[in-house]
Amino acid sequence: MSLIHVEHLSKHFKVLNRREGLSGAFRDLFSGNYRTVKAVEDISFDIEAGEIVGYIGPNGAGKSTTIKMMTGILKPTDGTLQVNGLVPYNNRIHQAQIMGVVFGQRSQLWWDLPVIESFKILKEIYKVDQATFDKHMNLFNELVGLKSLYSQQVRTLSLGQRMLCDITASFLHNPQIVFLDEPTIGLDISIKAKIRSVIKELNQIHNTTIILTTHDLGDVEALCRRIIIIDKGKILYDGDIKKVNALFGAYRTLKLQIDNFSESTLTDLRTDLAKHFDVDHGIVVAQTEEFWTDVTIDQAHTPLSDVLNFVMSGFPVSDVRIVEISMENVVQRVYDGALG
Amino acid sequence: MRSYFALMRGSYMIGLVYRFGFLFSIAGNIIYMSVTYFLWHSIYQGKATIHGLTFDQTYTYVALGSAVFILLKTYVDWQMSFDIREGMIAAYLIKPIDLQLYELFTSFGSFLMSLSAITIPTVLLLIIVFRIQIPLGLGLILFPFSLILAYLLGFCFDYFTGLLGFYTESIWGLSITKDIIVMVLSGALIPLQFFPTVIQKILLWLPFQAIYYTPLTMAAQPMLSWETFLSMLAVQIFWVITLFTLTRLFYNQAVKVLRISGG
Amino acid sequence: MHSLTDYLHLYFTIEKQYIKARMQYRADFIISSIGMFFSSLATLGIFWVIFNSIPDLAGWTFTQLIFIYGFYMIAISPMQILFDNIWQIRFHVQQGTFLKYYFRPLNMMFYYMSETFDLKGLTQLAGGIVLLIYASHQLNIVWSPLQIVLLLLTLFSASLVQISITILAGCAAFWVLDAYPILGLAWKLREYAPYPMNIFDGAFRFTFTYIIPLGFVAFYPSQLFLQPQTVSKLIYVSPIVGIGLFALTYWVWTLGVNSYTGTGS
Numbered sequence: 001m002s003l004i005h006v007e008h009l010s011k012h013f014k015v016l017n018r019r020e021g022l023s024g025a026f027r028d029l030f031s032g033n034y035r036t037v038k039a040v041e042d043i044s045f046d047i048e049a050g051e052i053v054g055y056i057g058p059n060g061a062g063k064s065t066t067i068k069m070m071t072g073i074l075k076p077t078d079g080t081l082q083v084n085g086l087v088p089y090n091n092r093i094h095q096a097q098i099m100g101v102v103f104g105q106r107s108q109l110w111w112d113l114p115v116i117e118s119f120k121i122l123k124e125i126y127k128v129d130q131a132t133f134d135k136h137m138n139l140f141n142e143l144v145g146l147k148s149l150y151s152q153q154v155r156t157l158s159l160g161q162r163m164l165c166d167i168t169a170s171f172l173h174n175p176q177i178v179f180l181d182e183p184t185i186g187l188d189i190s191i192k193a194k195i196r197s198v199i200k201e202l203n204q205i206h207n208t209t210i211i212l213t214t215h216d217l218g219d220v221e222a223l224c225r226r227i228i229i230i231d232k233g234k235i236l237y238d239g240d241i242k243k244v245n246a247l248f249g250a251y252r253t254l255k256l257q258i259d260n261f262s263e264s265t266l267t268d269l270r271t272d273l274a275k276h277f278d279v280d281h282g283i284v285v286a287q288t289e290e291f292w293t294d295v296t297i298d299q300a301h302t303p304l305s306d307v308l309n310f311v312m313s314g315f316p317v318s319d320v321r322i323v324e325i326s327m328e329n330v331v332q333r334v335y336d337g338a339l340g
Numbered sequence: 341m342r343s344y345f346a347l348m349r350g351s352y353m354i355g356l357v358y359r360f361g362f363l364f365s366i367a368g369n370i371i372y373m374s375v376t377y378f379l380w381h382s383i384y385q386g387k388a389t390i391h392g393l394t395f396d397q398t399y400t401y402v403a404l405g406s407a408v409f410i411l412l413k414t415y416v417d418w419q420m421s422f423d424i425r426e427g428m429i430a431a432y433l434i435k436p437i438d439l440q441l442y443e444l445f446t447s448f449g450s451f452l453m454s455l456s457a458i459t460i461p462t463v464l465l466l467i468i469v470f471r472i473q474i475p476l477g478l479g480l481i482l483f484p485f486s487l488i489l490a491y492l493l494g495f496c497f498d499y500f501t502g503l504l505g506f507y508t509e510s511i512w513g514l515s516i517t518k519d520i521i522v523m524v525l526s527g528a529l530i531p532l533q534f535f536p537t538v539i540q541k542i543l544l545w546l547p548f549q550a551i552y553y554t555p556l557t558m559a560a561q562p563m564l565s566w567e568t569f570l571s572m573l574a575v576q577i578f579w580v581i582t583l584f585t586l587t588r589l590f591y592n593q594a595v596k597v598l599r600i601s602g603g
Numbered sequence: 604m605h606s607l608t609d610y611l612h613l614y615f616t617i618e619k620q621y622i623k624a625r626m627q628y629r630a631d632f633i634i635s636s637i638g639m640f641f642s643s644l645a646t647l648g649i650f651w652v653i654f655n656s657i658p659d660l661a662g663w664t665f666t667q668l669i670f671i672y673g674f675y676m677i678a679i680s681p682m683q684i685l686f687d688n689i690w691q692i693r694f695h696v697q698q699g700t701f702l703k704y705y706f707r708p709l710n711m712m713f714y715y716m717s718e719t720f721d722l723k724g725l726t727q728l729a730g731g732i733v734l735l736i737y738a739s740h741q742l743n744i745v746w747s748p749l750q751i752v753l754l755l756l757t758l759f760s761a762s763l764v765q766i767s768i769t770i771l772a773g774c775a776a777f778w779v780l781d782a783y784p785i786l787g788l789a790w791k792l793r794e795y796a797p798y799p800m801n802i803f804d805g806a807f808r809f810t811f812t813y814i815i816p817l818g819f820v821a822f823y824p825s826q827l828f829l830q831p832q833t834v835s836k837l838i839y840v841s842p843i844v845g846i847g848l849f850a851l852t853y854w855v856w857t858l859g860v861n862s863y864t865g866t867g868s
Contacts, residue, residue: 073705096708112624364784368791382661382802513634520641
């Protein structure tokens with residue numbers, strides 16, 4: 001029996017079609033006109049202990065709804081959902097004992113208290129015995145230098161420090177599953193790397209199952225071996241990350257601000273790039289917002305630096321940005337059959 | 341000057357949006373009017389007048405008092421504390437506007453809103469439901485003017501509290517204490533005639549009575565002599581000028597604290 | 604999962620730390636306490652002025668009213684001190700931060716309310732105790748052990764009534780967008796709790812007894828000590844009213860918690 005077993009799971013919401021205006025609001029009170037929103041529709045998967053699974057998809061895809069069902073907050077409309085053999089919804093408090101949850105945006109620690117006090121309170125809430133507590137606190141100190149933060153109030157910590165505290169705190173009681181939601185959001189590259197390595201370590205030491213929901217594909221690349229892509233309530237893909245890596249891993253978008261931009265600039269850029277590079281293997285030029293031109297490159301075939309040098313020597317570029325491919329783009333490609 | 345009127349209009353419009361809150365304010369007001377009706381009815385059992393006031397006069401005073409209380413509530417102190425927290429006061433210090441006037445005109449818009457939304461229904465309730473008889477006297481005509489002066493006075497106290505907020509983060513405590521002091525010493529809850537004579541005499545010398553006692557007396561006892569009303573208005577005007585000046589002076593002190601602490 | 608003792612111990616641990624952290628804000632504590640102290644005595648001040656002109660109000664002397672008022676101040680203190688976080692609920696519900704309370708193996712109302720401990724409410728409690736002792740001394744009330752037990756029981760029940768009314772009003776935030784005025788109104792109503800119920804006529808007395816049972820916060824329970832001989836059967840319901848009302852409140856809270864799905868996808 002898998003740790004997490006999901007079979008034909010669905011969650012439908014009845015949403016009120018709000019009518020316009022004051023008289024409309026009044027009528028809504030009496031004869032509500034409802035439509036059904038299928039937040040999650042017939043999804044199935046199994047997750048074993050120790051897996052790190054990336055659960056990704058665009059906004060509104062149904063990620064949070066699934067997580068809420070797994071943590072026992074929402075009651076499924078249909079299908080089977082079992083975590084550690086139990087139905088989460090009827091056992092919220094019991095299930096909370098074996099789970100950890102971290103939100104990137106908001107801390108779950110006690111804001112005004114020193115860090116160590118939060119951990120002590122958690123120790124009491126989860127009934128962690130002294131030996132385990134000491135062992136874990138030492139481990140956390142090895143991994144992130146937690147002891148140096150003990151006496152600081154949580155609200156005085158930097159975002160990166162706070163995230164590290166939240167993440168380690170979620171492992172304190174040795175949960176079987178940890179849900180991480182946007183754990184690296186808003187952080188700079190070096191902290192992101194640190195957080196990713198900490199998550200990996202903790203997963204390996206305790207064989208904790210980790211479910212990662214994030215828009216940061218770097219997180220996914222670094223941590224997950226398996227990805228589940230969900231969109232509009234349905235699962236688009238469930239499998240090895242290597243296959244999907246081909247989809248997005250190597251792609252980068254070069255955003256350029258070119259002076260004296262005109263209609264001809266775009267065409268010139270296209271022709272020049274076509275002449276110089278092997279465009280069939282993934283260089284796409286497009287104009288997005290007003291003054292930015294996007295050049296999307298498949299780095300597996302063409303090094304970004306080459307393209308950048310080329311463009312800058314031939315065109316008056318005043319500003320450059322390099323961004324990863326977006327989640328929406330990935331999903332679009334999956335729809336387009338990129339995974340076959 | 342135009343920008344100040346824009347501020348006023350803006351807060352008037354915002355008042356329209358918070359219909360729900362207003363509805364509950366009015367509901368709360370109605371409950372207060374009812375409870376105090378019973379209270380004073382009990383007090384006046386078997387008595388025609390107490391301290392020279394009839395039941396109708398006292399009840400008019402008390403019932404209007406609660407409507408006026410909502411009317412005069414400016415939240416300026418809270419707004420200023422909120423602005424400091426958001427770091428916005430620094431912006432005001434740089435812009436070429438007068439903080440006191442800014443706060444005054446912003447709050448005046450909601451004053452006008454409350455005037456129509458609350459006072460008028462209250463007066464109607466008084467006359468129709470509670471069958472209180474209010475004779476049409478000079479006092480009633482002077483009442484609105486007195487209210488505006490009372491508003492300016494109340495504003496001064498709120499503004500002063502807001503300035504105190506520059507020194508400490510504890511705006512709740514300051515605001516509540518200010519509210520209580522004003523309410524108790526101004527005769528907002530009971531006509532000053534009911535207070536022990538010694539205390540009465542002291543209170544009449546303080547500015548607080550000009551906020552509630554003066555306008556409420558005009559409405560509850562409109563048949564008093566025009567000399568009485570004139571001197572009451574004069575006292576109000578005196579306090580308005582005095583307190584405006586004093587708070588402006590205090591502003592110069594308080595703002596130094598802001599500059600030091602970085603806003 | 605957790606026993607009652609577990610919860611008590613946990614509460615003690617959390618609040619000890621919370622109070623430590625809040626005590627850093629010395630000035631705020633002092634100013635707020637002063638503000639709270641004066642505001643809680645405002646209604647008593649009104650009564651004092653009134654009694655300057657009349658010997659009794661609907662058959663009640665000023666000393667008796669002081670007793671009722673002291674009872675009232677003690678009864679509303681637990682709400683003030685322990686459940687103050689209800690004022691933030693609209694904020695948490697709308698911002699989505701309310702979700703965090705679902706994820707611990709704790710009762711959600713406990714977890715939510717444990718986040719604040721309103722120290723300044725202690726001044727109100729102290730004030731109430733002083734008034735109660737003073738009044739009962741003036742009225743020559745005999746405090747036998749049985750009377751004391753009865754007092755504690757009725758205070759407990761009365762505090763539950765106040766807590767219930769307030770939390771019920773706060774629960775509106777789960778369903779209504781701008782629920783703050785509802786809570787504000789319920790809060791304002793508490794000012795009328797020390798008023799003698801017999802000044803009200805039929806409809807109002809009915810409302811304050813059976814619909815929004817403010818009468819059970821101070822007036823009715825006080826009768827057991829002020830006029831034990833002439834007490835009506837209604838008064839003996841006092842202890843049950845609080846518990847029943849709180850059960851209802853907890854049920855509504857659970858409904859709200861279950862219906863809340865949070866913001867975002």
